[in-house]
Amino acid sequence: DGGITQSPKYLFRKEGQNVTLSCEQNLNHDAMYWYRQDPGQGLRLIYYSQIVNDFQKGDIAEGYSVSREKKESFPLTVTSAQKNPTAFYLCASTRGGTYGYTFGSGTRLTVV
Amino acid sequence: EDQVTQSPEALRLQEGESSSLNCSYTVSGLRGLFWYRQDPGKGPEFLFTLYSAGEEKEKERLKATLTKKESFLHITAPKPEDSATYLCAVRSNYGGATNKLIFGTGTLLAVQP
Numbered sequence: 001d002g003g004i005t006q007s008p009k010y011l012f013r014k015e016g017q018n019v020t021l022s023c024e025q026n027l028n029h030d031a032m033y034w035y036r037q038d039p040g041q042g043l044r045l046i047y048y049s050q051i052v053n054d055f056q057k058g059d060i061a062e063g064y065s066v067s068r069e070k071k072e073s074f075p076l077t078v079t080s081a082q083k084n085p086t087a088f089y090l091c092a093s094t095r096g097g098t099y100g101y102t103f104g105s106g107t108r109l110t111v112v
Numbered sequence: 113e114d115q116v117t118q119s120p121e122a123l124r125l126q127e128g129e130s131s132s133l134n135c136s137y138t139v140s141g142l143r144g145l146f147w148y149r150q151d152p153g154k155g156p157e158f159l160f161t162l163y164s165a166g167e168e169k170e171k172e173r174l175k176a177t178l179t180k181k182e183s184f185l186h187i188t189a190p191k192p193e194d195s196a197t198y199l200c201a202v203r204s205n206y207g208g209a210t211n212k213l214i215f216g217t218g219t220l221l222a223v224q225p
Contacts, residue, residue: 006155031211042116042215043199050211090155096211098163100146100201103155 002027006091006104012112013078013085021076021107023091031096032074036060037088037106046089049074078109086111114139114204118216125190125223133185133219135200144203145183146213147176149196156199159185190223197221 004025013019035043045058049068063082092101117136148156160169162178175186201213
């Protein structure tokens with residue numbers, strides 16, 4: 001079955017480390033998104049990509065970086081510049097038009 | 113600026129006690145309103161898309177309706193397995209990102225047996 005796979009499910013980061021969250025989809029969707037979810041807040045957009053080799057900053061891009069070298073993959077790197085990275089990270093994709101998003105199962109990142 | 117507000121923040125129901133969740137929105141040209149269900153520790157699961165005022169969609173015990181300013185998610189005779197957070201989102205072109213969804217903070221629903 002087609003879907004979005006996020007890995008790992010849980011990730012622990014030490015202070016000063018960069019970590020990379022994986023997002024892979026086999027839905028043949030052009031557009032992919034990274035959201036951050038914190039308790040009591042809505043999903044906030046970090047980065048999005050509407051086509052391979054192109055991506056744009058979302059509302060809270062500082063301290064994060066992405067790449068889109070393949071249609072299927074949209075990894076997110078949480079850099080040491082992100083001061084409060086502990087959160088639940090969600091990757092999504094859409095075929096566009098009138099369709100909504102399909103979400104992955106999320107990665108919970110904790111700073112230790 | 114486009115905005116989505118959901119109420120109540122949390123709702124506790126007895127099994128079989130019907131109720132409604134509210135999603136109020138302001139958007140420059142609605143291009144779709146979406147309802148999602150999210151279980152703890154998981155990604156949101158798509159429920160409905162609504163596009164125009166007066167539109168209604170149903171799925172099992174859930175019915176979503178849309179007006180020009182808000183959407184309701186009606187839950188009829190809920191069961192404990194309906195317990196989850198329900199998220200509302202609107203599609204926006206704000207900031208130049210086509211297909212961007214703006215999410216509300218969700219309603220946490222607990223259905224007690």
